[in-house]
Amino acid sequence: MKRALLIALTILLGFLTGCVSGGSGDREKLLKIREKYLAAKEFVATAQMVADYGDRVYNYKLTYVGDGAKGEMSVLEPQNIKGLRALIDGSDVILKYDGALLETGVFSKNGISPIEAFPLMINAWENGFITAGYRERLNEYDCLVAEIDMTRAGETDALLQRVWFASDTGLPVKAEIRVNGFTVINCDFEDAQLR
Numbered sequence: 488m489k490r491a492l493l494i495a496l497t498i499l500l501g502f503l504t505g506c507v508s509g510g511s512g513d514r515e516k517l518l519k520i521r522e523k524y525l526a527a528k529e530f531v532a533t534a535q536m537v538a539d540y541g542d543r544v545y546n547y548k549l550t551y552v553g554d555g556a557k558g559e560m561s562v563l564e565p566q567n568i569k570g571l572r573a574l575i576d577g578s579d580v581i582l583k584y585d586g587a588l589l590e591t592g593v594f595s596k597n598g599i600s601p602i603e604a605f606p607l608m609i610n611a612w613e614n615g616f617i618t619a620g621y622r623e624r625l626n627e628y629d630c631l632v633a634e635i636d637m638t639r640a641g642e643t644d645a646l647l648q649r650v651w652f653a654s655d656t657g658l659p660v661k662a663e664i665r666v667n668g669f670t671v672i673n674c675d676f677e678d679a680q681l682r
Contacts, residue, residue, distance in 0.1 A: 604664060
């Protein structure tokens, strides 16, 4: 009886581990994608981004050129703030526009905003703890999906990202940032490149 129970627990543990981690081939492919981002000098993208704070929802079309530490984000839409640029260098952000301010409010005490989203995502792609990896079809793309824990040490808010990488290129198709289970940032990439 003990042996049967031990075998059953071993099978169950193996099944649960497979569900959480994905196949070893998928894990290897996700690690290869990570290597590409670590080797690149910069990430260049155009994306539709929705910032949802529960009582307020903001829609943007943005471009980003940079890496996980520093870069430049520009607003293409909405029209009333088109041309707004944010120069990001670590935790320092300089907004440039004719008197307009990109105000999105703060969801968590760290304030996950569209300005922070690109560096946060890229940082996670390079260094984040991948809790799950699996395949999924998204529109016309065969994707490798990575679920990444981005929670910082000592933080009480659970910060997680799910990103869909096109399996043939390793470039992002879609990404979500969740705070305590609520999707705060939803990003659909129209174009993305590594340089």
